[in-house]
Amino acid sequence: MRLYTAEEMGSADRAAQEMGITGRILMERAGVGMATLALERFSPRRAVAVCGGGNNGGDGFVVARELHRAGVEVEVVASKETYRGDPEANLRALRALGIRVVGPEGLEGVLSGAELVVDALLGTGFSGEVREREAAMIRQINASPAPVLAVDVPSGVDGSTGEVRGAAVRADLTVCAHAIKVGCVVSPGREHAGRVAVVDIGIPPGAEVEPSVVLNDAASLAGLIPRTAEPAHKYSAGALLVVAGSRAMTGAAVMTVAGAQRAGCGIVFLVTAAGAAPLLDARLTEAIVEGAPEDAAGHMGEEALDAVLGRAGRASAVVVGPGLGVGEGGRRLVEGILREVEAPVLLDADAITNLAGSGALARREAPAVITPHAGELGRIMGAGAREISASRLRCAREAARRHRCCVLLKGSDTIVVEGDRAAVNPTGHVALATAGTGDVLSGVIGALLSRGVEPYDAARAGAWAHGRAARLWLEETGWPAESLIATDLLSHLPRAFAELLGNSPEAEGPAAPGSGAG
Numbered sequence: 470m471r472l473y474t475a476e477e478m479g480s481a482d483r484a485a486q487e488m489g490i491t492g493r494i495l496m497e498r499a500g501v502g503m504a505t506l507a508l509e510r511f512s513p514r515r516a517v518a519v520c521g522g523g524n525n526g527g528d529g530f531v532v533a534r535e536l537h538r539a540g541v542e543v544e545v546v547a548s549k550e551t552y553r554g555d556p557e558a559n560l561r562a563l564r565a566l567g568i569r570v571v572g573p574e575g576l577e578g579v580l581s582g583a584e585l586v587v588d589a590l591l592g593t594g595f596s597g598e599v600r601e602r603e604a605a606m607i608r609q610i611n612a613s614p615a616p617v618l619a620v621d622v623p624s625g626v627d628g629s630t631g632e633v634r635g636a637a638v639r640a641d642l643t644v645c646a647h648a649i650k651v652g653c654v655v656s657p658g659r660e661h662a663g664r665v666a667v668v669d670i671g672i673p674p675g676a677e678v679e680p681s682v683v684l685n686d687a688a689s690l691a692g693l694i695p696r697t698a699e700p701a702h703k704y705s706a707g708a709l710l711v712v713a714g715s716r717a718m719t720g721a722a723v724m725t726v727a728g729a730q731r732a733g734c735g736i737v738f739l740v741t742a743a744g745a746a747p748l749l750d751a752r753l754t755e756a757i758v759e760g761a762p763e764d765a766a767g768h769m770g771e772e773a774l775d776a777v778l779g780r781a782g783r784a785s786a787v788v789v790g791p792g793l794g795v796g797e798g799g800r801r802l803v804e805g806i807l808r809e810v811e812a813p814v815l816l817d818a819d820a821i822t823n824l825a826g827s828g829a830l831a832r833r834e835a836p837a838v839i840t841p842h843a844g845e846l847g848r849i850m851g852a853g854a855r856e857i858s859a860s861r862l863r864c865a866r867e868a869a870r871r872h873r874c875c876v877l878l879k880g881s882d883t884i885v886v887e888g889d890r891a892a893v894n895p896t897g898h899v900a901l902a903t904a905g906t907g908d909v910l911s912g913v914i915g916a917l918l919s920r921g922v923e924p925y926d927a928a929r930a931g932a933w934a935h936g937r938a939a940r941l942w943l944e945e946t947g948w949p950a951e952s953l954i955a956t957d958l959l960s961h962l963p964r965a966f967a968e969l970l971g972n973s974p975e976a977e978g979p980a981a982p983g984s985g986a987g
């Protein structure tokens with residue numbers, strides 16, 4: 470599945486037109502495709518199309534004409550008094566068919582009794598803040614009980630970023646022309662888009678451009694996860710060091726270690742606060758647990774660095790942070806790890822918080838991944854969680870640039886950025902909004918790093934499998950999403966990985982006796 474920004478869609482559109490496929494043809498195909506979906510999904514008897522002054526409105530006029538042709542009672546609200554070009558031609562056709570067209574002042578009246586609202590007010594030509602006239606129309610659409618089908622992008626959502634400043638339509642279904650618009654998958658735009666579908670509008674392959682943001686679907690991850698190859702031993706399968714837990718916080722370490730084990734690590738070491746070590750050793754049957762010096766609060770500080778570095782020498786990746794505790798000692802520990810450890814390091818949770826105001830990540834030359842939620846990212850960006858949440862893609866990119874690392878920004882849309890590359894993960898589910906799921910995720914990505922997967926790919930594959938595990942659990946149990954607990958993911962990660970590994974070659978090795986393979 471392709472994601473396009475407004476600019477990328479514009480380029481593809483221009484290239485198609487140069488090849489003789491006119492804007493009028495594209496608009497016709499978009500409108501016809503969207504009307505077909507509207508009929509299939511909503512079977513409305515009465516519909517209202519709310520159309521703006523640009524090509525998005527033009528698409529809306531075509532949808533209205535097609536719904537009328539299918540016998541739907543349609544009324545159209547045209548936001549502008551005068552139209553030009555393709556939208557004007559399509560508006561004229563509506564009038565010739567006797568379809569009632571009113572101005573914005575008529576919107577409230579036509580909305581009553583509508584069984585579908587087609588939102589064609591603003592599309593990819595919109596950015597910034599919605600002007601008051603359009604904002605008032607958006608509020609009226611949102612106040613209507615009828616389901617809303619948004620044309621290309623919900624009006625008020627920035628199609629390139631998912632940012633919303635002021636009013637934006639809340640759609641039940643957004644039908645994108647040719648490619649999913651980035652704004653429909655990045656929060657908060659994602660929450661405005663509802664379900665997302667794509668209609669083919671006839672853009673030829675030769676007109677495609679390289680997308681700047683990739684949808685993190687299974688196809689984009691094909692072949693990235695290695696199988697353990699013979700001859701294998703536990704170290705060649707991936708040795709991960711987890712630095713996590715404190716005297717009062719042990720569960721986070723358990724979940725990170727277990728996530729790593731289910732994601733295929735050959736061996737997991739845990740270095741934890743001395744006071745937590747006996748309990749964690751008893752709970753983690755397969756892991757090698759070592760207690761390190763702790764401070765009065767029961768947190769590991771700089772004094773724990775020797776123990777960490779001792780184990781790091783045997784590890785092919787390190788995860789630091791879950792349940793670590795926040796403080797000056799913790800900051801020095803994390804800075805020491807970033808300075809001394811050559812293997813890829815993943816920082817999560819308190820390890821990120823500990824780096825507020827520190828330049829240690831930017832100074833590091835070896836690979837690093839950070840997996841913050843909006844609050845944690847805010848702390849290392851000198852911003853609030855609200856500010857991060859309002860511009861997730863921009864902030865993730867800025868963080869990756871400033872801290873010179875791979876950034877996985879958690880949330881309903883999980884964004885992964887490294888350098889110029891960006892991906893948005895589609896497998897997440899609201900069921901994951903429960904304590905501890907982030908700890909499992911850091912273990913999963915740590916395991917992939919330890920198995921030699923590049924940071925950007927490890928973060929993407931980890932996010933995919935993590936979300937997929939939640940969905941598999943929901944499918945299998947039929948239980949409500951609210952009932953998922955983080956450790957439920959552990960039993961479903963293997964099936965999620967099996968789906969990704971379906972695209973990887975099997976490990977080379979002798980066939981089992983009697984297997985008949987060959």
Ligand SMILES: NC(=O)C1=CN([C@@H]2O[C@H](COP(=O)(O)OP(=O)(O)OC[C@H]3O[C@@H](n4cnc5c(N)ncnc54)[C@H](O)[C@@H]3O)[C@@H](O)[C@H]2O)[C@@H](O)CC1
Nearest residue numbers: 482495496522523524525591592593594595598599600621
């Ligand atoms: N690019 C393509 O290949 C195709 C584009 N199509 C449609 O065309 C749309 C893009 O069309 P346009 O570029 O004409 O742009 P839009 O129709 O998205 O937006 C332009 C209109 O929005 C108004 N507007 C812009 N900023 C505003 C603000 N801050 N507050 C209030 N109003 C504002 C403008 O005055 C203008 O009337 C797409 O979303 C899609 O629906 C389709 O027709 C198919 C082909």
Ligand SMILES: Nc1ncnc2c1ncn2[C@@H]1O[C@H](COP(=O)(O)OP(=O)(O)O)[C@@H](O)[C@H]1O
Nearest residue numbers: 879880881897898899901902904905906907908
């Ligand atoms: N509404 C949601 N939809 C999809 N995924 C979500 C949602 N809310 C949270 N998540 C995911 O759940 C995980 C929560 O991690 P985090 O906030 O670190 O929690 P914790 O520290 O308790 O483990 C992240 O992977 C995040 O992307």
Ligand SMILES: [K+]
Nearest residue numbers: 588591622624
């Ligand atoms: K729209």
